[in-house]
Amino acid sequence: MNAASMTGMTALSVGKDIRLNSAAELEATLRHIGATRYHSLHPFHKLLHGGKLNKGQVQAWALNRYYYQSTIPIKDAVVISRFRDRATRLEWRHRIEDHDGDVGSEGGIERWLKLTEGLGLDTSYVESTEGILPATRFAVEAYVHYCREKSPLEAIASSLTELFAPNLHEERISGMLEHYDFVNPDIMSYFKRRLAQAPRDAGFALDYVKAHATTPEQRAQVCNALIFKTNVLWVQLDALQHAYVEGNIPPGAFVPQETKKAS
């Protein structure tokens, strides 16, 4: 038996022995979850940022991550649809704009396609999503379903991984520019933009859950929503590592042709 995972945090939840009697205890627990479960800790990211992947492996990462990026505005529309409260809808709406852009101005999805195009992937193939790993699809779709089916509080809480994104993006920008000669500042524009967007969004969501989770049970729901979301991110990297580092590409998924090493 697995006694260690029956007390304390499991793969699914924060556990029963956690103290969540105040907003401060909630925030401390959320930061603990980030420090122990955010995908900055995943071995695949260490390979990616440390220049240990070849071009085909970086392509596989960008191709799969496109599905996540392009699903975020759909997820955010679902979040908005959960609120009768106009002020919350107004606050959340700019997230769709951040990703979709506007007529004549690019958004995050177009910036991501600059990355995949800069890496040599055909944009229509990327947009088709036909070659992504099934695990990517299941994890990303789980995020949309979560925001539709759980409480509005949990839908907002599941965005809280953005608290931990800026450090990861800074490490990614410098690491990838340093190590890969097929990466240049222009194709990394997505991450530079998110350095400003993510803290604003995360700040709102953190204030929201601290104000609206008023019982220990609700605070536990908020923590479990963040654990859920760290799983959504972790599963995507596990699948990339299994397929493209350990060499177990599942049937029909993208097969890299470019195995050029980092410079």
Added chain:
Amino acid sequence: MNAASMTGMTALSVGKDIRLNSAAELEATLRHIGATRYHSLHPFHKLLHGGKLNKGQVQAWALNRYYYQSTIPIKDAVVISRFRDRATRLEWRHRIEDHDGDVGSEGGIERWLKLTEGLGLDTSYVESTEGILPATRFAVEAYVHYCREKSPLEAIASSLTELFAPNLHEERISGMLEHYDFVNPDIMSYFKRRLAQAPRDAGFALDYVKAHATTPEQRAQVCNALIFKTNVLWVQLDALQHAYVEGNIPPGAFVPQETKKAS
């Protein structure tokens, strides 16, 4: 670019160049998908049936697979809910009974718990599902969402992996009894029962899709539903292999204590 997966079958679909002008061509394509994508081909199954796993790894498989098994009657209730047609509901209803049993008679879920108990896992821990891999949860829940959101035809078609289950179960029963001294016929009763149930169910579903998919487009939807379902099964084994064979157990998931080798 990945030309090979842009023509023909991809990770997501059967491709545009397939001929699906008749029920016979549909059945031939379904059998081809089974022969190339069913999880009987997965390396983890070869390890499981060949006696190459230790007891903890077999526990991890049974623990995770419990989540799939125990979700099947929920999935089947969703399928039933898609049909106004009473005859189809009647036909499908016995699937829930097969898994849930009845007052005083066991069903497939109880037989699965005999397996996990026989393997030394605590039943309340198994039923809590707190220690399963997040990828297992996402894949299994994708199956339920698929049956809710796609057409009723696709919901039925996604069950067609049962066409290929009996051979796998026969191989599993003989392989596991031969190789593992912690496995006995009593705890394998789930699979013996499915040897009779699966062919009846698969026969109905195959006749149904052959009769109700009347255009090439509908036949392609049926094929894509089967591909989707093979992905649901494949992702679960990829995740088990990555976590418990290659040693990358994600945060909070079950950690085996028993590393006894096969006898």
